Amino acid sequence: QKEVEQDPGPLSVPEGAIVSLNCTYSNSAFQYFMWYRQYSRKGPELLMYTYSSGNKEDGRFTAQVDKSSKYISLFIRDSQPSDSATYLCAMTASGAGSYQLTFGKGTKLSVIP
């Protein structure tokens, strides 16, 4: 079993739709959770960062963490064509080694005008 599982998609939605992206993980030591957006041929860009269970909102983006289920989600409201990219979840443990991020494979999202 991989440490982090993420459905690679591709996921195609119409403009304005609500998008739900998810990751599951097996390592209970993971305490810090991130979502990155990666446009084609570009580097990952940090979108959201959270370390507690519950929801964190930033504009059209909401990150949700459920540590008891080892499940994290990213919701995108009112999706736009410019949101078309690959979304990567990443996580790390606390303490020594917390700099070492474990990534999912990424979900490729296309938002159709």
Added chain:
Amino acid sequence: NAGVMQNPRHLVRRRGQEARLRCSPMKGHSHVYWYRQLPEEGLKFMVYLQKENIIDESGMPKERFSAEFPKEGPSILRIQQVVRGDSAAYFCASSSDRLRDYGYTFGSGTRLTVV
């Protein structure tokens, strides 16, 4: 306010040649991390460096790969005697001490193709 700068953006090497990938961290960042993204795979940690020190190289292949972050100049990831399996995107990231507050900032990567 330049971000993390990586060069070259694209690098083509024949099997057996050496590849040198450079990374200049963001201003004020003293921590550098290298990750590799193989086709259809997620990013994998390779090495963590601070100025003149390798902190953790547990993700580096044991042979042919080395990294440095000298007192002056960019961080260098060196791959000797490249093989086709080394073809990948190599990303450098940097952070200040407060990783937990700000996370990583990644560069645009170097795409290495071994022919």
